[in-house]
Each structure stands twice: as C-alpha cells, then as structure tokens.
Amino acid sequence: MSVHKKEVKRVTTHVLQAMKHNGEKISMLTAYDYSMARIIDEAGIDVILVGDSASNVMAGHETTLPITLDQMIYHAQSVVRAVKRSLVVVDLPFGTYQGDSKMALKSAIRIMKESGAHAVKLEGGTEIKDAIKRILSAGVPVMGHLGLTPQSIYKFGTYTVRAKEEMEAKKLQEDASFLEKLGCFGIVLEKIPAELARKVSETVTVPIIGIGAGGGVDGQVLVSHDLMGLTKDFHPRFLRRYLELFDTIKGAVGQYIDDVKSGDFPNEKEQY
Ligand code: KIV
Numbered sequence: 001m002s003v004h005k006k007e008v009k010r011v012t013t014h015v016l017q018a019m020k021h022n023g024e025k026i027s028m029l030t031a032y033d034y035s036m037a038r039i040i041d042e043a044g045i046d047v048i049l050v051g052d053s054a055s056n057v058m059a060g061h062e063t064t065l066p067i068t069l070d071q072m073i074y075h076a077q078s079v080v081r082a083v084k085r086s087l088v089v090v091d092l093p094f095g096t097y098q099g100d101s102k103m104a105l106k107s108a109i110r111i112m113k114e115s116g117a118h119a120v121k122l123e124g125g126t127e128i129k130d131a132i133k134r135i136l137s138a139g140v141p142v143m144g145h146l147g148l149t150p151q152s153i154y155k156f157g158t159y160t161v162r163a164k165e166e167m168e169a170k171k172l173q174e175d176a177s178f179l180e181k182l183g184c185f186g187i188v189l190e191k192i193p194a195e196l197a198r199k200v201s202e203t204v205t206v207p208i209i210g211i212g213a214g215g216g217v218d219g220q221v222l223v224s225h226d227l228m229g230l231t232k233d234f235h236p237r238f239l240r241r242y243l244e245l246f247d248t249i250k251g252a253v254g255q256y257i258d259d260v261k262s263g264d265f266p267n268e269k270e271q272y
Contacts (some may be wrong), residue, residue: 011046011087012117014140019046019218020207021140026219028209029227032058032075036224037082037089045086047209049221050076050117051093052151057225064150069107082127088117090145094151097122097131104131108140121188125175129182138184144179146172147213148191161212163192166242172202180204188221189213191238212238 028047029150030229031037033055040048054075069092076090090111097104108120119141122128132142147162150228163169172192179187186207189197194214201208201217211218222239225231229244235270 007052010085013087016046016087016186016207019219020205024151026207026209028219028221030054030221031082031224033077034082035077036184037079038226041083041086046219047221048079048083048086048088049121050079050088050090050091050115051223053223055093057223057231063153064152065090067093069093069096069110073111073114074119074154076111077231087119089119089121090115090117091121097135098124098128101130101134105138106132108135108142112140119143119185121145126178129178132179132182132184141185142183144176144184144187145190146175146179146187146192147189147204150190161191163196169193169196172196172205174255176200176204176208180206190215191236198205212236 002089016026023113026046026047027044029040029045030049030051030053031040032050037048050072051253052064052067052072053063054072057183058075059067059071061067072090072093074215076088076245080088083121086088092104092111096107104122111120120135122132122135123145125144125146132144135142148156148159153159163172170196172189172197176187176189180254184206186209187200187204188209188211189200190210194216197210197213198216207218209219209221211221223231224235226239227242229241232246256265
C-alpha cells in the first residue's frame with residue numbers, strides 16, 4: 001500500500017502550483033465527515049474536497065441542489081477537525097453565489113470563518129466572474145469547476161459528457177483561461193473529452209484536476225464513496241473502484257445480526 005506523504009508538512013495552493021510546475025500529479029478526494037477525512041488525510045492525499053456531492057452520498061438527494069450552506073459548513077467543520085496535512089476545499093452550494101456577488105462573498109466568508117477550511121470551489125465561468133472577483137478580493141482562494149457542473153443539471157438535462165461539440169469546447173477553453181486570469185488557484189474539469197482537458201492543462205498555468213477528463217491533466221479527483229464502493233449503482237466509465245465496501249459492510253452487519261440472534265455475541269470475554 002502506498003502512503004504518499006513526501007516531505008510537505010501542509011499542502012497549500014502554492015504547493016499545488018509547484019507540483020504542476022514539477023510535473024507531480026495532484027491527488028484529490030472528497031470527504032464529508034471526521035472519520036473518513038482522518039483516514040484520507042493520513043493516507044497522504046493532497047486535497048480534500050468537501051463536495052456538495054454530500055447532497056447525494058450523505059443525504060440521499062438525487063441532485064446536489066438541495067444542500068444548504070449550513071449543511072456544507074457542518075460537513076466542512078467535521079473534516080477540518082480531522083485534517084493535519086491536506087488542503088481543504090469546500091463547495092459553495094447552489095443558490096449561495098450565483099447572480100449576487102455580495103451574497104457570494106458572504107457565503108465564502110461564512111465557510112472560511114465557521115469551518116476553518118482553506119479555499120472554496122464555485123461552478124461556472126464568465127457568468128460568475130463578479131462572484132469570483134469579490135471572493136478573491138477578500139483573500140479567499142477560489143477553485144473553478146467547468147465541464148459537467150452538477151448544479152446546472154436541469155439546464156443540461158443529463159449527466160453525459162460535456163463539451164463534445166466545438167462551440168462548447170471553445171467556450172470551456174476560454175472560461176478556463178478566464179478563471180486563470182481572474183486568479184483562481186486551480187480548476188476542476190468534469191466529464192469532458194480527454195484531449196480537450198489535456199489542451200486546457202497545457203494552456204493554463206494553474207493546476208487542472210480532472211474527474212472523467214482523462215490522464216493528460218495535473219491531478220485527479222473522485223468521490224470517496226464511489227472509489228470505496230460505498231455507492232452501489234453508479235458505474236461511469238471514469239470510475240475505478242478500489243473497494244466494494246457496500247458488500248463488505250453488509251456482510252459484516254449480516255454476521256453481527258446472526259451472532260446477536262444466536263446468542264453468540266457477546267461471549268464470555270466480551271462482558272464484565
Ligand atoms: O461535489 C463534488 O464531489 C465535486 C467533485 C465531483 C469534483 O464537485
């Protein structure tokens with residue numbers, strides 16, 4: 001098993017920039033609670049994303065839209081308590097930044113103040129430039145997110161690969177350069193053709209982290225529940241499962257139920 005900590009004591013946005021410069025790939029995973037964040041941080045992950053995918057995998061919603069700012073702050077607080085090394089990035093949830101840059105700044109400041117996280121992530125390009133500018137002006141590091149942006153699922157209509165058509169690919173490339181110029185420290189590219197993602201990564205100087213965007217980018221992110229097989233019915237091509245925890249945990253719980261019912265648990269040594 002690889003525990004990849006290197007010499008870095010605390011991962012910062014500057015460390016990520018240096019990693020891109022040196023050609024060292026960046027590892028990023030989601031976490032939403034103390035116990036999982038502790039394991040992932042100890043394993044040596046570079047970036048922990050408190051993603052609004054918490055809406056799906058923690059709360060059971062169909063989309064990321066329902067999760068609130070208070071709920072994101074609760075998840076972020078739990079993660080930050082566990083983390084010693086990773087950079088912690090928190091998603092601004094749907095409805096807390098679009099169309100009102102003052103509200104965006106307020107939302108970002110609440111996340112930073114109340115959770116102790118290190119950066120925020122926002123979905124979108126030029127259309128949210130005022131929000132990004134205002135947050136950056138307060139000294140809060142911002143990560144962009146382009147391609148498949150799940151908060152816009154009702155605009156897209158499906159979760160299929162984005163930017164396959166030339167016009168959308170061009171807009172994505174322009175948006176990536178735009179986010180870099182605004183001052184974003186990194187950009188997530190979700191579910192776009194690998195060749196396009198590689199081009200963006202070569203064009204912009206900030207780290208590009210892909211999910212379903214191929215190997216030509218500067219790092220990879222996955223939802224930890226997917227990687228560990230805690231989710232059962234999600235099998236996109238880009239996902240590599242490292243465990244089948246749904247079945248493992250179900251088996252263990254089944255065994256526990258049998259042991260309780262049969263009187264095998266607790267035994268002589270498991271009591272006072
Ligand atoms: O919310 C999330 O988990 C994300 C990743 C898929 C990048 O935004």
